Amino acid sequence: MTAQGRFCYTKAMREIGIDREVAMRKFSPVLTIIVSLYVWTFACVTINIYFPEAAVQKTAEEIVDEVRKAEDEGKKKQEEDMVLSSFSLVPAAYAQQEETVSSPKIRALKESLREKEPLLLPFFDQGRIGETNDGFIQIRNEDNLSLKDKADLRRLTKEVNSDRESLYAEVASALGIEANQIPRIQKIFAKRWIENSRAGWWIQNEDGEWVRKQ
16 A cells, blocks of 8 residues: 555544554454445545636637627627527537537527616716625625615616526536536626626725726
């Protein structure tokens, strides 16, 4: 047994409350072998979780860039149908299996976000809302807003965050990513939302601190 093997074995035995020497004295030889095999099997196992980071990054670029182009009235509908309907990705680790980031739900969510983007812009420009570091928007300041404007801002924020949450889940589904990896998708999208934010908008850095984008 190698030094690393002995380390893993001893560490695992301790974690389940069994001292190696005690096990040898108290357990029968057969039982000791069974326990040892069980511990050895799971002691140093490394689980590789499928996560096509490059594919998610490319998807975030395509979707966020198109949503943020909603303020450009000259290109509204044509580019939208072309990009996601024909957009396919091949994860590096699974090159033999083609994955397509396209579904009716993704296209519908993207359209919904595009429609809401022009409504968000004044609130971003006024410092009312900001981009979080986990892919959502958050209200920063409601000072001097009328009751109606406050209600509109809160409703819009809730709707946009609901769309984004659903979008991240749909991207995970389209790429075959497990649900427990969605926070990683959110982080990648958050980076792109922030990169596409205007100077002066509120953004949240990795430490959770709010700053004005330079």
